[in-house]
Amino acid sequence: MSVVQLSSQQYVQRLYSDHNAWLNGWLRQRLGCAHNAADLAQDTFVRLLKSPDGLATLRQPRAYLSTIAHGLVVNFWRRQSVERAYLDALAAQPEALAPSPEEREVIVETLLAIDAMLLRLPSKVREAFLLSQLDGLTYAVIAQRLAVSERMVKKYMAQAMLHCLMLAQQ
Structure with a gap:
């Protein structure tokens, strides 16, 4: 057949x-x-x-x-x-x-959604966002590390924040 x-x-x-x-x-x-x-x-x-x-x-x-x-x-x-x-x-x-186990499952699912969102970001946007949010670096320091202007770091952060907002609305 x-x-x-x-x-x-x-x-x-x-x-x-x-x-x-x-x-x-x-x-x-x-x-x-x-x-x-x-x-x-x-x-x-x-x-x-x-x-x-x-x-x-x-x-x-x-x-x-x-x-x-x-x-x-x-x-x-x-x-x-x-x-x-x-x-x-x-x-x-x-x-x-x-x-509780139920709360843990919700937290793990949220962490996975955040991880997936971060993986969809362009690499420099992701790196700028993580350096700011996790390491607490200033935009000037991030700009030096990424070899871009501080203005570009602000654009990266705006792009990352937009993705965070879209994730929060899901």
């Missing part, structure tokens, strides 16, 4: 039956955990179901699946890194100040 005769859902089902075991193994090698590999394999096929465009012309399913899965692995590692940093910071706080 040709791909053209299959619906998108049927094609994803066929991809799943033909390649799920392979994808699980591929992910298991990268993650070292069968449970996380199974979760990300499922997420890969869910992504296909949500965005079936182009499936009819798919010529190398394993390459396509591994590309999607690789992106999910990177997101998984980023989330683990952010969560680990937050939990380390939280461990340094007195227990009376510890948030």
Whole structure:
């Protein structure tokens, strides 16, 4: 039966039956955990179901699946890194100040959204924003470090603040 005769859902089902075991193994090698590999394999096929465009012309399913899965692995590692940093910071706080598990999850999701927003910024904008907000440097010092004018630093900061406002409105 040709791909053209299959619906998108049927094609994803066929991809799943033909390649799920392979994808699980591929992910298991990268993650070292069968449970996380199974979760990300499922997420890969869910992504296909949500965005079936182009499936009819798919010529190398394993390459396509591994590309999607690789992106999910990177997101998984980023989330683990952010969560680990937050939990380390939280461990340094007195227990009376510890948030509930629900509050922790909201905080981690917020940190991930901030991380994603920062990654979308141009590198100099991101660096200027972090130098100002985390290191407390003045615009003049930031300008020297980035080898730009102080006026450019102000533009970078305005751009970063705009992204922060857009994030806050989501």
